[in-house]
Amino acid sequence: MNVELINTGNELLLGITVNTHLAYLGKRLFSLGLRISRQVTVPDSSAIRTTLEEAIPRCDLLFLTGGLGSTSDDLTRGIVAEFFNRPLLPNTEVHRKIENRFTRLGIPFRKNMLCQTMVPEGAEIFLNEYGTAPGFYLPANLQPRTPHVFVLPGPPRELKPMFEQQCLAILARLAANEKHIDQRIFSVAGIGETLIEEKIGLELSQDGRLEVGYCPRFNDVEFRLIGSPNVLEEVTPRVYQALGIHIVSQNGDSLEKVVVERLRKKKETLTTAESCTGGLLAHRITNIPGSSEVFSDGLITYSNQAKSKWLGISNTLIQSHGAVSEEIAREMAEKALSLSGTTHALSLTGIAGPAGGSPTKPVGTVFIGLASQQLPTEISGKLFLAERESFKQLATQTALDLLRRRLLST
Helix, strand or coil: CCEEEEEECHHHHCCCCCCCHHHHHHHHHHCCCCCEEEEEEECCCCHHHHHHHHHCCCCCEEEEECCCCCCCCCCHHHHHHHHCCCCEEECHHHHHHHHHHHHHHCCCCCHHHHHHHEEECCCEEECCCCCCCCEEEECHHHCCCCCEEEEECCCHHHHHHHHHHHHHHHHHHHCCCCCCCEEEEEEEECCCHHHHHHHHHHHHHCCCCCEEEEEECCCEEEEEEEECHHHHHHHHHHHHHHHHHHEEECECCCHHHHHHHHHHHHCCCEEEEECCCCCHHHHHHHCCCCHHHCEEEEEECCCHHHHHHHHCCCHHHHHHHCCCCHHHHHHHHHHHHHHHCCCEEEEEEECCCCCCCCCCCCCCEEEEEEEECCEEEEEEEEECCCCHHHHHHHHHHHHHHHHHHHHHHC
């Protein structure tokens, strides 16, 4: 089945609101054997109708999101109803639900809300449990040569539960005869997409049963294989043989999740001492459920004075080598390990920029320390040519991968 998605909203095109609909709907539809072939974002204008005219002849399933509210710029409901020759009729259940919601919130029901109680004739209504605007579904058999049409509210907090609780069952029925496909997303760290293609990607792309794709991220690559479950099972050992320790996970799990789960399995603990990353490493770790079992504490020793005060690093050492140096990264990791009593300690010190660099230590320089009980301290020096926020992501990604590799080898 050919599936298309139309997102409406001036705020999306102005960059005021990030459009997350495609990411969410793409994943959920893929689980049913459906894939979005085209996505278009249009303003709150007659462009909605123009885009409908273009999409209708091509698709079997069409999704529209946004433009179902009660203000003058919410045009989707009316345009869709007119396009499919479906008069808008008042729905008493929707009316009652909106009034009850407003009563609970202590807000009076206003006349301009009445438009949200109007739904196209013949549509299946999706009541909104987390807002006011209902969604609706127009079956393909209501009009010759038209697709199944799903119209959903724009706010993700309303769209997602409506999709899960009311749309999914309809879609599962429509997709019952679709060929079952699956995907493996290998998170690969430490090598780029070109080398991945050289090692295994080019070989697999010659297999007509597979779709091969790459998505570079912060110091890692998502290497994607799409095919039948049997084929994926068959080729996975070849991927591991080719990429080995570079594979972080095969199900898209983040590096921090893999590290936390590995620490839990080994019953080991971690502390952090961060300078240039300002606590981002600790933040990423503590975003993972269960991290409290393995993460002891974290220090943000951003200034030289903080490094001396909290970690006991001598001013003489800092003056001799500079705060951004292999020696300070080593001291930060080893002092943090000693103070916390954890199994491992990670440290980061660097120059995030845009200023502060020198000919010998340019902007983007970072030193990462990994100290562990009964093991030699490991220091990794890197240069990341990236803006400030990306630099911090790259630095923490490298630190996590340093720890992941140690956990695999011990």
